[in-house]
Amino acid sequence: MDRLLGRIRKVVSYFHRSTTAAHVLKTKQEMLKLPTHKLIHDVPTRWNSTYDMLECYLEQQAAIYSALTDKTLKKNVKDIITLSDDDVRVAEEVLQVLKPLKTVTSLLSTETSPSVSMILPLKTRILQSMAPNLLPWIRGSSPCLHMDPALRQRTYSDLTTEIVSSLGTEDCDEGQAAEPTGANLDTSPPQKKSAIAELFGETFSSKDMDSKTPADIIKEEVASYLAASGITVDGDPLTWWKSNECKYPHIAKMARCYLAVPGSSVPSERVFSTAGDIVTAKRSTLSPDNVDILVFLKKNLKL
Numbered sequence: 001m002d003r004l005l006g007r008i009r010k011v012v013s014y015f016h017r018s019t020t021a022a023h024v025l026k027t028k029q030e031m032l033k034l035p036t037h038k039l040i041h042d043v044p045t046r047w048n049s050t051y052d053m054l055e056c057y058l059e060q061q062a063a064i065y066s067a068l069t070d071k072t073l074k075k076n077v078k079d080i081i082t083l084s085d086d087d088v089r090v091a092e093e094v095l096q097v098l099k100p101l102k103t104v105t106s107l108l109s110t111e112t113s114p115s116v117s118m119i120l121p122l123k124t125r126i127l128q129s130m131a132p133n134l135l136p137w138i139r140g141s142s143p144c145l146h147m148d149p150a151l152r153q154r155t156y157s158d159l160t161t162e163i164v165s166s167l168g169t170e171d172c173d174e175g176q177a178a179e180p181t182g183a184n185l186d187t188s189p190p191q192k193k194s195a196i197a198e199l200f201g202e203t204f205s206s207k208d209m210d211s212k213t214p215a216d217i218i219k220e221e222v223a224s225y226l227a228a229s230g231i232t233v234d235g236d237p238l239t240w241w242k243s244n245e246c247k248y249p250h251i252a253k254m255a256r257c258y259l260a261v262p263g264s265s266v267p268s269e270r271v272f273s274t275a276g277d278i279v280t281a282k283r284s285t286l287s288p289d290n291v292d293i294l295v296f297l298k299k300n301l302k303l
Contacts, residue, residue, distance in 0.1 A: 001094070004087050005042070005050065008057050010080055011064060012039045024070050028063040035059070048105055051098045054091050061088070100129050108263040111270070114237050115263030160222050163250045164215045218250050225251055274298050 015021045029036045040056045042049040068077050104122045108115050225248050231240050237259060245252035278294050279286060
């Protein structure tokens with residue numbers, strides 16, 4: 001792989017360095033009806049950039065070979081070796097191995113959808129697709145459904161317990177916050193009952209509703225949520241919760257809490273990269289508050 005990648009990097013560097021070579025390559029791409037993509041040079045610390053370099057090279061290999069053998073460039077490419085048939089075969093096999101990992105990386109690195117909820121399903125999908133043929137040494141971790149029925153039931157039981165617990169804390173906090181003081185006692189007169197309340201208030205009382213404990217209400221809500229139909233694979237959970245938070249108010253609070261957790265450190269690293277672009281040698285005296293504001297505006301500009 002080192003030898004193969006070294007050859008590809010040398011070819012890519014040549015076309016990046018020479019404007020004449022880049023022009024000839026573009027001409028050959030148009031002649032061969034290939035996409036006029038620029039060749040990608042990988043970054044040693046980012047394996048997915050190596051994947052992109054390999055994929056782009058294989059896509060453009062006909063145009064690359066044609067350009068390197070063109071009389072305009074032929075005398076300047078004596079040190080450049082094109083890939084052999086074996087090299088091409090190895091590169092294609094490597095792409096096949098890395099493609100699921102590349103897709104998973106892209107999904108977990110997104111900032112526009114909940115990524116933490118995808119970790120277990122994606123891990124299972126990798127094991128299912130790669131373990132049988134490509135990674136036999138991990139057969140000990142045989143792939144299974146990312147959440148079996150027992151684990152699923154325990155998860156929802158824990159969710160119910162957590163909601164009930166948080167509800168108790170909120171009630172306590174609200175009780176403390178709502179303690180009347182001499183300065184803010186409500187002295188307004190009692191609200192007058194409507195005519196229908198006067199007639200049927202005793203007949204249709206809310207006694208049955210009042211008899212339910214918070215735990216019973218939440219269990220019913222969770223049961224209703226479990227019985228609801230799921231969204232499509234490419235559906236947006238955030239959009240679904242925005243439309244259904246009134247139907248499942250207690251679970252929606254948990255969704256807001258947990259779905260905000262990123263599945264990887266990529267989003268936070270992007271913020272640091274943005275800050276590095278803002279605070280430069282020529283702008284080194286920016287105040288911390290202004291840096292915060294500029295980073296916020298940059299990250300939310302599309303919104």
